[in-house]
Amino acid sequence: MIQLSVNSLSKSFDSIQVLSSLSFHVNKGEFVSVIGPSGSGKSTIFNLIGGMLLPDEGSIMLGEAEISGKRGSISYMPQTPSLMPWRTILQNVLLGQEIMGKTEPETARKMLQKAGLGGYENAFPHELSGGMKQRTAFIRALLSPQPIILLDEPFSALDELTRHDMQKWLLDIWNEHKPTILFVTHNIEEAIYLSDRILILGSKPAKVVQEYTVPFARPRMEEIFLDEKFLECKRSIHHALKELSFKSD
Ligand SMILES: Nc1ncnc2c1ncn2[C@@H]1O[C@H](COP(=O)(O)OP(=O)(O)OP(=O)(O)O)[C@@H](O)[C@H]1O
Ligand SMILES: [Mg+2]
CATH class of the missing domain: 3.40.50.300 (P-loop containing nucleotide triphosphate hydrolases)
Known part of the structure; x- marks a missing residue:
């Protein structure tokens, strides 16, 4: 669920478009991490979901309810x-x-x-x-x-x-x-250890460029850090992020 x-969220500050038609979802009980270069718009997305900012276009739904611009619907750090x-x-x-x-x-x-x-x-x-x-x-x-x-x-x-x-x-x-x-988070290992899914965000404007489903069962043991699959996952996320930083250079 x-x-x-x-849904198709866009946001500009002055003439800089930070988000353009960004879409993603989080299922009930799911742990989703967002990883992306500094300045790609992660905190902006959170401020929009938290209702501290208003989107230029698009909508944010909590279940069936539209929460764009509404504070207090989510818990936010x-x-x-x-x-x-x-x-x-x-x-x-x-x-x-x-x-x-x-x-x-x-x-x-x-x-x-x-x-x-x-x-x-x-x-x-x-x-x-x-x-x-x-x-x-x-x-x-x-x-x-x-x-x-x-x-x-x-x-x-x-x-x-x-x-x-x-x-x-x-x-x-x-x-x-x-x-x-x-x-x-900016920490790839932390994202793999904690999440069900990881969204990799590209910048200028931000969009989800890749999505990983973490292949480890729960509860997660610390031993997974040494698992070959963990290193593979870390490597591919690292590559995806590296490509992004080349593109923005
Ligand atoms: N209130 C604001 N007014 C003008 N520009 C803003 C505002 N908030 C964010 N920006 C710009 O939007 C872009 C995205 O900023 P944001 O804080 O969302 O990035 P971030 O991905 O959270 O970065 P970091 O990983 O460094 O925390 C930046 O270029 C920033 O300068
Ligand atoms: Mg931030």
Whole structure:
């Protein structure tokens, strides 16, 4: 069942056309990653789906409902985490739930603990490092009750080990609750490890130039990183991205 569909979306900023007739969909319970060169329009797509921007043409459907220009229909973690400085960490992660009328502070505390933020529940954002703020924004997005979660490079500010822990943790949560996730990353291995499908985005204007179905069963074990199929998949995505960067030179 299709949960989100983006249909012939176009968007220009001044005279620069960033998206031209872009279409793709995400099924219910599916984990889809978007990979593409910097500046290709990934965050713009997310801002359109999140209703922060209006498309010039095209439509965005959540199930049967048109959500173009409507905020609050999806759970969204922007590339730069925007935490409310006057709220504590616990109050920040509960924000999405609060808006919808029901908070679960105990679940939130457990998630903070698992993400290495135990003891920081009552701290304020200015007391946290960049990576800690990113994890807080990530938990807020996961806790929000909307049917689809958009994550724009949620792990980019983390060191390699923390990043891997967060990936494993995200997979655990995904296995348990099967939320629909649309995920932006620049990291090919991360995309393969986490996703069901990977969309490779070309730039100027952005369009889906290739689509990969990840050939690994779930639950995913870490051993897949050493699998020959994993390397093959990584190689072909790497080639596709390399060709794109040649084209834009
Ligand atoms: N509000 C805006 N006003 C004008 N131009 C914009 C605006 N937002 C984005 N752009 C332009 O649109 C293009 C796509 O930007 P976007 O942030 O979507 O790229 P991205 O794929 O997310 O890049 P990155 O991987 O670096 O995050 C860029 O050329 C950017 O300058
Ligand atoms: Mg971006």
